[in-house]
Structure formats: structure tokens, C-alpha cells
Amino acid sequence: MDMRLFEYALEIYKTKSFTKAASHLHIAQPSLSKQIAKLEQELGVYLFDRKPGSIEPTPDGLCFVKQAEKILQMRDDLRREILERKEGIRGELKIGSTAITGGHVLPPLFRIYNEQFPNVCIQLIEESTERLIDLTARGLVDISILSLPIEDSRLNTKTMLTEPLYLVLPKEPKQWMPEKLKRIMSSTKLIKQNAFPIEDFANCPFILLKQGYGFRRTVLELCARGRFEPQIAYETSSIETAQSLVGNGLGLTVVPEMVIHRSSYQSSLTYIKLDSNPTRTLVFTYNKKRYLSMNAKALIEIYEKQS
Structure with missing residues (x-):
């Protein structure tokens, strides 16, 4: 045929x-x-x-x-x-990532990769977690960087890193904040010394990523462990937009540690610890039944050497 x-x-x-x-x-x-x-x-x-x-x-x-x-x-x-096998590492590498992760993890990794393998053309595909899982499972993306859990049986994962999560609040106290927090926020020293239970914020407005993003599920599960369903004030596809909304006093959000170090909104935000010490784990994700290219393997190896 x-x-x-x-x-x-x-x-x-x-x-x-x-x-x-x-x-x-x-x-x-x-x-x-x-x-x-x-x-x-x-x-x-x-x-x-x-x-x-x-x-x-x-x-x-x-x-x-x-x-x-x-x-x-x-x-x-x-x-x-x-x-x-004949020509070595060259051609194209399709890598998927959500914007929340790609903007922080990938640029330094791409710089080193381009220096070592200038004959590879990298195609970055930024989509929601849900969409990237589908593209990776169907073999339309070579490898994706996503957060656990990955529940699609067609995919394999390789752990990259685990990082803590922080609650993000406006710099100044707002009417919707718990009274206990308003008092503590008057002292930067006290804010840094205290770790809060997530259930203290059950009645606060939350700013979350939209449906289809894995980090939204992470935050919802965090709230569920505190035995409440968050009051969602705004939804966005950008963690930067979420932080900007927080900076303007419109609610609170949760971010991974990597976002804090490079945030352009730090002057208007307060990052606080949670007493449950929540984390998220990032993984390289790829189709378990398809050939994992030398291009993709090289990217993983470069990351592991830099870690």
C-alpha cells in the first residue's frame, strides 16, 4: 500500500x-x-x-x-x-512551554544550546498546559517543560527542579485582607518572619491563571488542602498580568520562586511564605513511544550540567 x-x-x-x-x-x-x-x-x-x-x-x-x-x-x-546518525545534531527542535515557565527557564538554556549547536533551529511553542500535553502526546512537539502532575499515559517525564511557592500581596494593606495580616504588614521584619496558613485567605479575592494552565490546578489544590474554594476575582493567561493586578490592590495570587527573582513588579508587591511549604515540580515531558531526537537529548543534558 x-x-x-x-x-x-x-x-x-x-x-x-x-x-x-x-x-x-x-x-x-x-x-x-x-x-x-x-x-x-x-x-x-x-x-x-x-x-x-x-x-x-x-x-x-x-x-x-x-x-x-x-x-x-x-x-x-x-x-x-x-x-x-549520519549528520549529527542539526535541523529543528520543537520545544513547548507555558509562558510562566518558558520566560524564566529557557532563555539562558537556549543561549548555551545555540553556542554549542548553531545548526539547530529552535522553535518555541508557548501554549496552555492542556494544549502542550496534547501536542507532545501526538508527537507535534519534541519535548515540553511542564509541571507535575502529568496524567497522560502516552508521556514520559524527567524531573528538572522543585521550587517553593509564595503568596503575593499588595505592598499596602487593603480592606479585604485579614485583620491579623494588616497588623503584621506594618512591619517588613514581621512579614519575613511569619509563615501563614493558606486558609487565612479564604475570604480574599484570588487572581488565577485561566482554565487549561497547570499552575491554576496547583493553586486550586493548595486552597483545597486549606479546605476552601477560592473566590476568583480575575483570570489571566499571564503571571505578569496577575502580579500587576495584585500590585493595584485587586486581589492576591500565588507564584513559583523563579518568578520572584525576575519580577518587574517587586516594588509594589509583598511575597510571603505559607506554613505548608507548598512546591511545584517541573519536568521535561516527551512521548514515550516516539523517538526522542538527539536535539532534545542534548537540551536535557545541557540543563543537567548547568543545574
């Missing part, structure tokens, strides 16, 4: 259109239709229901395209591995 037929069927499945698929594949639409018809005749089943304005896979067609995708991935993995 011609490997091109797998590509044809998969493209039709993705676009739900013979016309669009033909355009993406750079072939004539009648020719594509003829090839698929021949494939269906060979298999003895229909792969697609051809309805006006929509093309949907039949149950047999869905089975076919899922297996075709695996076969094409295996072909691409084999091609890449053989090429790397």
Missing part, C-alpha cells in the same frame, strides 16, 4: 474536505478523490461519508486514519533517527 495514501486519508480527515486536502497536498481534487476511491475499493470499506458541505470518517475510516497517523509517525521517526 502506497504511503501517500495514508497521507491523503489523514489530510482529508483533518480538513473534512477533499478540496482543502487536495490544496494542502498540492494535487488536483479529482485525482485525490480517485485515489481514495481506489483505496476504499482495495480495502472493501468506505472510509468517508461524503455529505453536502461536510466529509466525516466512517467507523472504518476512523480506525484507518488513527493507524495511518501512527505509521506515518513511525516513518518520520525512523527517517529522523537515520539522518541524525
